[in-house]
Amino acid sequence: MDSDTEILILGAGPAAIVSAFTAHTYYPDKKITLIKDIPKGVIPCGIPYMFSSLADPEDNKMGTQPLEAKGIEVIIDKAIKIDRQNKTVQGSSNNVYSYEKLIIAVGSNPIIPPIPGIDKQGVYPIYKDMTYLRKVIDKIKSQKNILIVGGGFIGVEFADEISKMEGVNVSLAEIQPQILSNSFDAEFCLLAQKKLEESGVRMLTGTKVMEFLGNETVQAVRLDNGEELKVDSVILGIGAIPNTKMAFDAGLDSGRGQGIWVDEYMRTSDPDILAVGDCAGKKDFYTRRNAAVMLASTATAEARIAGANIYQLKVVRENKGTIAIYATYINGLVLGSAGLTEISAKKEGFEIVVGQTEGSDKHPGSLPGSQNVKIKLIFSRQSGIIMGGQVCGGISAGEIINIIGMAIQQRVAISELETLQMATHPYLTAAPTKYPVVLAAQDALTKM
């Protein structure tokens, strides 16, 4: 059945959903339709936790009832072609959907590198599809030797979570000398590695998988050091590439990055088409380079800009580029990062000053449940502006990185951070005399 709508949204991940809600908030009279190809989606960042932490994998489903409750139409179909001339999208059902404004939020696809044997059974890329994931989970629960390929945050979270299952041997292979090295400097990467080792994960850093061995089903992998590692299942957490084929087939610009080119209000080269989330091109907040950052938090920030400004520029707040802010949780240890690391800032040629501190996340530190918190802040030497930060600690570190993120987005000066007013409480934070964001700034300031 063909359908006329006013705002058509392709996709059903966080970028699509937030675009739909925001557009509904700002343009309540417009008809909004969302087309999604996976009948039953999942909350992307919750995927690792479907293996063990969640009582039932179904608890991680991403439903569309909240959309429908607002009068947003949801159609299951696979968009396959955009006709910009006639302002329509064709589905694989052959239905045709017309639009006034189109938001492309079709996400990314997992990278499947050309390693011999990668197409064997038992080698699982991660798709955001409940039906697929339930099969993977059921399979892995009955098995013993699991290999995770890729030590980015997805790989690390899978390794931690699967290691909680009984009777499994988990290994993690990362081609770089350290895990998480895109987001953290070496000293933080090592803390994460140590924590995974404590969980019983065998860490194969600086290690390349050369071949997947076995007949139809994977039985072992051959590593670049010659070792043959017995495996029953392999999870690929290598990264993702923007899903851009349909957009580029329709003649939309790519700019110089991998994603669909967008301006600061998420408009593509076609004034009636916007793109948000993993499929849209991204720039780094400070370096202005194309950035291959795929994070739900970046995607939702873009979606809020797109949804508000789709017909006219209502919210004067353009997309300033991604600060690549994220947090992860490894067996009780929280790691967060935002902006540039020391190593990435130096690589870009920034002259920087680094401040560091470490202490208890409660005060006095003898209070029950207290954990160590470690903070590193990166400042531009000339301007004194904060350029990045990393934190490692207990649960509260998950929001401490958002304090740092706010400071980065507001380009806060080091002296403002050194004299920050902050709420402190024995059970909740470090002491006011030793608040770590302040002490790290002070440490850097004395080196300026």
Add this chain to the structure above:
Amino acid sequence: MDSDTEILILGAGPAAIVSAFTAHTYYPDKKITLIKDIPKGVIPCGIPYMFSSLADPEDNKMGTQPLEAKGIEVIIDKAIKIDRQNKTVQGSSNNVYSYEKLIIAVGSNPIIPPIPGIDKQGVYPIYKDMTYLRKVIDKIKSQKNILIVGGGFIGVEFADEISKMEGVNVSLAEIQPQILSNSFDAEFCLLAQKKLEESGVRMLTGTKVMEFLGNETVQAVRLDNGEELKVDSVILGIGAIPNTKMAFDAGLDSGRGQGIWVDEYMRTSDPDILAVGDCAGKKDFYTRRNAAVMLASTATAEARIAGANIYQLKVVRENKGTIAIYATYINGLVLGSAGLTEISAKKEGFEIVVGQTEGSDKHPGSLPGSQNVKIKLIFSRQSGIIMGGQVCGGISAGEIINIIGMAIQQRVAISELETLQMATHPYLTAAPTKYPVVLAAQDALTKM
């Protein structure tokens, strides 16, 4: 023994200690001496937790070894007189201490209202003195009926903590219709009250204590509703007044507030004397009125400004006034506040818009340990600038209020908050689609 020093600091609370450390950092060649009258101090915000949470009250001591390790001299004496002409301070020991620069950080004294019988034994003001507090704790541990007078955050924390002791009946009397009403709007105050009631605290809001009854020792109190409440001990948590006598005796200005007048660099009317912490005058960040805010976080921010700028203006970051940011913890429930409340903003005549949201602090909400988080943000209608925020939730709310605090101190616009990039993680935060700071901003923006 008389003593010559260069930087003389009076006091040993957070303001004094941070002044000393900061001065040492910026002026490492200067001789720094700190005079304190209480031989064994305590961490002020940890006082309530000496009753039950801490294994040993001594765990809450505020030692001076870290000062001495940096070469800062610590002298036990009570400063009683400042001679500005000769630039000396006289101690009650009759020793005389000369200075080049003097920092007054002598704190505040508990308010002891003129209620008949308040001087009976068993009625305890809270002094920041380990020896005194140990006696109070030992006494209360052997008793049954405890009354807390005052429902500010100190009173509330005492009530919660003492209610954890076995076999005690705790009552809390607050003269206002609600507890915590200086820092929270009614709906948040009620959440705190409910939590205390769940802990078994009898809440006597809107209730005035008219008289303390008994012979030498208090045995009951008479309330304004006529009730006589049997009590074994009473803790006074009514508030504090700046300790200014010595400063005013020396002719320093008071300005129009209760504290010692200071400029934006914490300098008093005497160019060689600075004042920081509870004894120093405070202005509200937005209203510019004198503010009776006594918080360690405000005090330490002031101390960092004073310590850095004592000889010359090194850190260009003047004191912008207090944002009255604080967090408290009641039986697992965290409440945080910063800036103006809805009621205080309206009282000041600000035209405001309020945004609110409520949801899970993890995602999906079915993850173990997830708690409800509720946020309220106050914006100026004309300028769109954030003026205040309140949060209630689990442990992470203790740092969420610091995200809001950073936004207030940076005068962030509502559209920046609505499109904020933030780290999210299933175990650590709300979902990126529902991050509460963002949703509360969006709720307000749609009402602008």
